[in-house]
Each structure stands twice: as structure tokens, then as C-alpha cells.
Amino acid sequence: MVQAKSLRVCERGHEYYKSSDCRSCPICDKENKxxxxxxxxxxxxxxxxxxxxxxxxxxxxxxxxxxxxxxxxxxxxxxxxxxxxxxxxxxxxxxx
Missing domain, CATH: 1.10.150.20 (5' to 3' exonuclease, C-terminal subdomain)
Structure with a gap:
């Protein structure tokens, strides 16, 4: 069963979609690399x-x-x- 992607907002205000329970923001991850x-x-x-x-x-x-x-x-x-x-x-x- 594939979980639907849901809209999320990180602590820094970035909006992104994810289907997993992982809380990492892909925008923050890219900025912090x-x-x-x-x-x-x-x-x-x-x-x-x-x-x-x-x-x-x-x-x-x-x-x-x-x-x-x-x-x-x-x-x-x-x-x-x-x-x-x-x-x-x-x-x-x-x-x-």
C-alpha cells in the first residue's frame, strides 16, 4: 500500500510533500549539505x-x-x- 504524499511545513517555513513519516525537510537538507x-x-x-x-x-x-x-x-x-x-x-x- 502506497501512502499518499501530504503537504508539510518545516520549522523554517518551507513547504514540501512527503509520503513517509520522515520529518526531514528536503529544502533544509539541500541548504545544509x-x-x-x-x-x-x-x-x-x-x-x-x-x-x-x-x-x-x-x-x-x-x-x-x-x-x-x-x-x-x-x-x-x-x-x-x-x-x-x-x-x-x-x-x-x-x-x-
Missing amino acids: PKSGFLSKLSSPARNALNHEGIDSLQKLSKYTEREILKLHGVGPASLPTLRASLEEKGLSFKE
């Missing part, structure tokens, strides 16, 4: 999930296992190659 760094390479849901957990640096990311990261709502398997590559560029890796 970093210009550089590993977070700039990720989708908004993955970026929001990491930010929500306080993972804003590769050093912090390296303290987690891949499995722990995949458990975060918004992070899927497609994000892992990007995260792995970003870690490897700095000589880091996911926790074993």
Missing part, C-alpha cells in the same frame, strides 16, 4: 543519521563497526563504499 568532507558525499538520510549520532568526523566514524553504522535509520548498504573509501583516504577503517 556540506560543500566538502565525507558527509558531502552521502545522501541526506545517511548524513542526517550520522549527524544525529554525533558522527561528524572520520575519527568518530572509525570507532564504529560497519554493522553498527548500518543499524542507523537512514544508512543503507549503498553508503558503505563511500564511507570505507573516505576512511581509507585518511588511513582509517571501521572498527573490527
